[in-house]
Amino acid sequence: MSDGPGYGFDTLQVHAGARPDPTTGARQTPIYQSTAFVFRDADHAAALFNLQEVGFIYSRLTNPTVAVLQERIATLEGGVGAVCCSSGHAAQIMALFPLMGPGRNVVASSRLYGGTITQFSQTIKRFGWSAKFVDFDDLDAVKAAIDDDTRAVFCESIANPGGYITDIPAVAAVADAAGVPLIADNTSATPYLCRPIELGATLVVHSTTKYLTGNGTVTGGAVVDSGRFDWRASDKFPSLSAPEPAYHGMTFAETFGPLAFTFHSIAVGLRDLGMTMNPQGAHYTLMGIETLSLRMQRHVENAVKVASWLENDPRVDFVTYAGLPSSPYHDRIASVCPKGAGGLFTFALKGGYEACVRFVDAVELFSHVANLGDARSLVIHSASTTHRQLTPEQQKAAGAAPNVVRVSIGIEDADDLIADLDQALAKATA
Structure with a gap:
């Protein structure tokens, strides 16, 4: 063609x-x-x-x-x-x-x-x-x-x-x-x-x-x-x-x-x-790539739903997803990413570093791996893994502070993802 x-x-x-x-x-x-x-x-x-x-x-x-x-x-x-x-x-x-x-x-x-x-x-x-x-x-x-x-x-x-x-x-x-x-x-x-x-x-x-x-x-x-x-x-x-x-x-x-x-x-x-x-x-x-647009639409839909739920959870300090109206980067979506802000973001646990470690050990549906962009939902604690080599100042500047967890939201049922996050947060903050 x-x-x-x-x-x-x-x-x-x-x-x-x-x-x-x-x-x-x-x-x-x-x-x-x-x-x-x-x-x-x-x-x-x-x-x-x-x-x-x-x-x-x-x-x-x-x-x-x-x-x-x-x-x-x-x-x-x-x-x-x-x-x-x-x-x-x-x-x-x-x-x-x-x-x-x-x-x-x-x-x-x-x-x-x-x-x-x-x-x-x-x-x-x-x-x-x-x-x-x-x-x-x-x-x-x-x-x-x-x-x-x-x-x-x-x-x-x-x-x-x-x-x-x-x-x-x-x-x-x-x-x-x-x-x-x-x-x-x-x-x-x-x-x-x-x-x-x-x-x-x-x-x-x-x-x-x-x-x-x-x-x-x-x-x-x-x-x-x-x-x-x-x-x-x-x-x-x-x-x-x-x-x-x-x-x-x-x-x-x-x-x-x-x-x-x-x-x-x-x-x-x-x-x-x-x-x-x-x-x-x-x-x-x-x-x-043959299914890229279909997957990205679902990644974005799920990310908006999951990020909104996390933002309203009292165990969470903040969420960085640009798809939320509260994000300082929300206004850039229309000009830079008009079809959505993607499926990747971080959120901070009020329990700090130790709570993050307990959280990634407690997830069941999310996979704790050093990857993103999979059809499956993934999670990692960046400060202890992908950003471990950086100084605390560099970690904070990169958005990977010790109290922060990164999630890559997949294409599963969003309600199932929220249920898994809920039970993991309960264990992490008990």
């Missing part, structure tokens, strides 16, 4: 990127479980390796099953191309890799997943990169943090764990004025709830492990390229705007235009970093 603008989201999530198999007529995308692909002849092989022709060489770089997933995610996000990789963390490195260099920095929101804060504050130092963490509600602070060595601005559309909604248009305007790309992690929102590219983001990253797959079976990541950033407007991005020695001096921005970032991420990023998504994982994610 043609992935034209006339098709709606529900149609594209089923059909985008996929055609019946030309050999067998198989309607579902096959799992091309092959390491390598046969060349037609020597000239064909040379053209592929010279990036003069698009095709399949070796599954570290390109694979037909993964290619369908890449086209589908890019279409749903409104991008020109996408690159899939082995995990959400891999996607973050893949997004930064063509932009950064020794001595360069990324300005990042202080409200991020704990693993991302650790990756940015510790691990990327090994590349000679650094990160500055800023409260993105303070646009003046974001502006002040950007300097001559800044190469990207990074945020989450709906922040994990608190469910805070970032004012993407405002942050994008700051990044544009500074001549650097905005990278938006859209994992918690998915393109059904939020379209960061339409709001001004240059790149979108995903942990496809979460809502896109939706069934807790495989890990994966994706980087979506808007195709709108002019990499040649300055000398800040030589990987894309200067001659590439590995390809006989070819310039990616000149040769591939709007697809420069996408082609660089495959031809250099996947080639050398090797953060490859396997074709079976891509297949599971494709099947998950």
